[in-house]
Amino acid sequence: MRKTFVLSLLALMLAAAGCGKGNGGSDASGSPSSAPASASSPSKPSADASASDSASDKPVEITAYAYPPDKTAENATLNARIKRFTEKHPNVTIKPVYWWYENTEVAVKMASNSAQTEFTTWATEAKLLSEKKWIADLTGYMADWPYANDLNKLAMQPFVIDGKTYGVPIDAYGMTITINKKLFEQKGVPLPPLDWTWDDLLEAAKAVNDPAKGIAGFIPMGKGTESGWNWTNFLYSAGGEVQSVADGKVTATFNSEAGLKALEFYKKLKDANVIPKNWALGYGDALTLFNQGRGAMVMCGSGNALDGAINQGKISKDDVLLYPIPSFAKGGEHVGVAGGNYKVINGLATAEQQKAAFDFVVDEYFTDAYLDSIDAQITSQNSKKQVYVPQLINYWNDDSEYGRKYEAMLAKHDNVYKYDPELTKLMVSKPEATYETQAYYAEMANVIQKVFTMKGDLDLQKLLDDAAAKVQQASFDKVVVQ
């Protein structure tokens, strides 16, 4: 009796789990669903999605990607944009919903189908989200959109996968190093040249470093996957690659000579005592430390550290500077990891919702209304004594007519951060690795932590080789290259 009960319970568990699939999923045997898209099931992401009749008057409800409640200027801009769109499309109802994309939360949002119909994500997420079909294939919609060819090709790159487009760029960036100029001035340290090298960074960090006051010369991230992401800039700068893809196989290559140089540089930073003793700094921790004036240099996407330092840390915009990732040797390239923000459409939404969301996302692209809304936002920020930090790379081409109109609009305001024009000439932005990037970052976090916390001599090559072997076996060997 008891045995029968246990067996029945086990069968029930297996059946329950098998049934717990996403909307419109397959049966427990894993065969794909043939059910057509309906009001309650996700549309099939396909290139012919644009064929659906989005222009019909059938009522459609979608949710839009809202800002946190304290970002009143940004939310006001969004609400005004929703109003303008719904006046043109009275059949569409748009509800702003606040959830900011987090890679640790997206799976739960998808499992519960509670992510917005259109949401913003990062360049790093393109492969993952498209592979899992959590975002829709926009190729068909893009084909019908007259401005698709005017988009900045560099910015588009991460979300064009196997010839299909999965996202619309908002802005893009390359990794940079943000410098607190005031700390340099306080210690009488001259600023390094913009065309700087690893040695220049190390010397500057040593000179401006003040451990007694808790001021670090340089703040690398050491906690979480972001530590591997930070280190990859030095890997790229030394000419290295994370992985190679050949004959359908992904091979770890970050344990190369370039990888060793990059890790040796981290060891030099540690040995010179120019990094915070608290190595456990994630993205937010590192930027907070910088905003508090407890670090002279921090590495992150261009503009992001600036925005926090100026608008939250209340550091004057004249006291923060942006530098490219230093070159390995004088005259070398300043290669940094590329990134950016993208609009994507929820793969679980219905075809009608997806079309309405795409129309909403691109509604004001390349229009004066978009420029006017940014203009209003800058004015609003000015009234709050805030500074608008534009991104280095936008969805349009800077030399286009639209790009010039944007520059003219920015020029009207005093509260806009102005980049050194030489910066973009020096920067070379390189996309992140394509496969199992998070697994690689997570493993590199352990290596970096060893370098930051262990005393004495370390066999850095062995650390890299061990990490490469582990990532290879645990992740890269399982990749099926399409």
Added chain:
Amino acid sequence: MAFRSLRRYSWGLLFLIPEIVIFLVFLWIPIVKGIGYSFYKVDFVSGNTFVGLRNFREVLANPDLPTAVKNTLVYMFWALVIGFWIPIAMAVSVSELKRFQGPARIVGYLPSIIPAIVLYGMWQWFYDPVGPINTFLNSVGLPEFDFYSKGHAVFSLIIMETWQNFGSAALIYVAGLASIPKDLYEAAELDGAGVWARIRYVTLPGIKNLVLLLLVLQLIATSQAFQSQMLMFGGGPDNATLTYLLLMTREAFVYFDFGRASALATLMFLFLAAISILTLKLRRGDDPA
């Protein structure tokens, strides 16, 4: 007969319904589904695929698993050694106070009401090289203490968590102490028992069952530790604070492999169920017939 019993307990059963619903939705169904997911490749959009024992084979072959198990056991052990006796000592001390028992309880409980986000920020500052602890050490001529090193990280976490949690456990002990008959203390005093003798022969035996219960609860809680390990150290340095549950969290939310994460959860569930059954059997054996 059954119907008469049902009628007899109908009101009681009615009051149980909300609890049953809550437990069903938030506990029992997730447990059952979690066990089921461990046999599947989980895909929320395309549907799940049955993979048999593959998830279990993969998690057992993961080189981080022994590290996570070891770290969890080390954490459980030191949390017991460092933290378990503090609420008992606090409760006994408070109960021995002739005055200010109320304020003492409030002061002891205060750390428990601090939100986690504030707690981590506060202790990050305490442990900072220029924070209050190291500033004090420097001021008395002692060297700086590295709370973030591989050898110290786990103790830094235990100190922080003991500080935050001892108040709520102490309150439970205080309630337990209040239930010890006063005449036992009076009899002990008449027999000439001092404070230590009263604690040794009256107080501690009086809360023995409570101590055992809180011991099991602490073991279960510390075996599931991951929040402070993740937020303070991200499992580092070099996996020194990577606990079993943090490994599970990584599988689910860094690698998005919910099948492997569920397999880890199932193994954990079986282990904890075995411990609970063992404890229950031991306690039954201990009970007077």
